[in-house]
Amino acid sequence: MSSMITLALSKGRIFDETLPLLAAAGIQVLEDPEKSRKLILSTNQPNVRVVLVRATDVPTYVEYGGADIGVTGKDTLIEHGGQGLYQPLDLQIAKCRVSVAVRSDFDYAQAVKKGSRLQVATKYTSIARDFFATKGVHVDMVKLYGSMELAPLIGLADAIVDLVSTGNTLRANHLIEVERIMDISSHLVVNQAALKLKQAPLRRIIDAFASAVPPEKN
Numbered sequence: 630m631s632s633m634i635t636l637a638l639s640k641g642r643i644f645d646e647t648l649p650l651l652a653a654a655g656i657q658v659l660e661d662p663e664k665s666r667k668l669i670l671s672t673n674q675p676n677v678r679v680v681l682v683r684a685t686d687v688p689t690y691v692e693y694g695g696a697d698i699g700v701t702g703k704d705t706l707i708e709h710g711g712q713g714l715y716q717p718l719d720l721q722i723a724k725c726r727v728s729v730a731v732r733s734d735f736d737y738a739q740a741v742k743k744g745s746r747l748q749v750a751t752k753y754t755s756i757a758r759d760f761f762a763t764k765g766v767h768v769d770m771v772k773l774y775g776s777m778e779l780a781p782l783i784g785l786a787d788a789i790v791d792l793v794s795t796g797n798t799l800r801a802n803h804l805i806e807v808e809r810i811m812d813i814s815s816h817l818v819v820n821q822a823a824l825k826l827k828q829a830p831l832r833r834i835i836d837a838f839a840s841a842v843p844p845e846k847n
């Protein structure tokens with residue numbers, strides 16, 4: 630008897646960039662998530678299936694065993710906390726950075742002098758809090774779930790902490806990236822109990838992914 634392996638992915642960049650890694654493990658997803666509303670996708674391997682979840686929910690599904698394995702951004706992993714997750718591999722995909730951005734007419738250097746206060750809008754409250762704490766800046770945090778770029782334009786916050794890839798979204802909204810907090814890429818996460826109970830099939834996938842990850846460019 631072979632046990633089922635469930636892989637949690639989010640639609641979009643993570644799904645698309647995980648496909649070549651799956652191919653390296655001999656796994657082909659049989660349905661296109663952009664063309665179907667199905668949340669459980671079968672693969673060419675009868676004992677491997679893919680579940681589609683919100684990007685921020687991937688660590689939660691894997692933590693509670695709703696999925697055995699998943700692919701998630703380092704940003705999401707930090708905000709989740711990573712408890713209960715084995716993190717064997719940086720997949721070097723879906724790369725971007727977490728940065729601080731402000732309106733071009735905002736004096737950021739003055740605003741982050743030690744002991745000052747800054748209103749920050751972000752969905753990355755943990756990352757933002759840690760970052761400004763090390764600078765000795767007090768933060769009034771406004772938690773948002775999207776369209777962070779709007780906040781400084783409307784006067785809801787002085788600064789945002791958000792993912793930046795090309796910088797096009799910031800430019801389109803007349804915001805400037807004033808500090809890079811950290812580089813982000815997606816990681817493989819594995820449920821720790823599953824790793825023991827389904828060791829052989831999970832190891833096969835982890836090893837195949839590892840062999841397909843491009844060497845780190847510095």
Ligand code: AMP
Binds near residue numbers: 723725791794798799
């Ligand atoms: P860009 O305009 O290329 O700098 O992309 C910025 C927008 O895309 C922001 O709204 C980000 O939240 C989002 N974004 C950029 N990179 C990623 C990524 N790797 N994963 C998820 N969202 C991203």
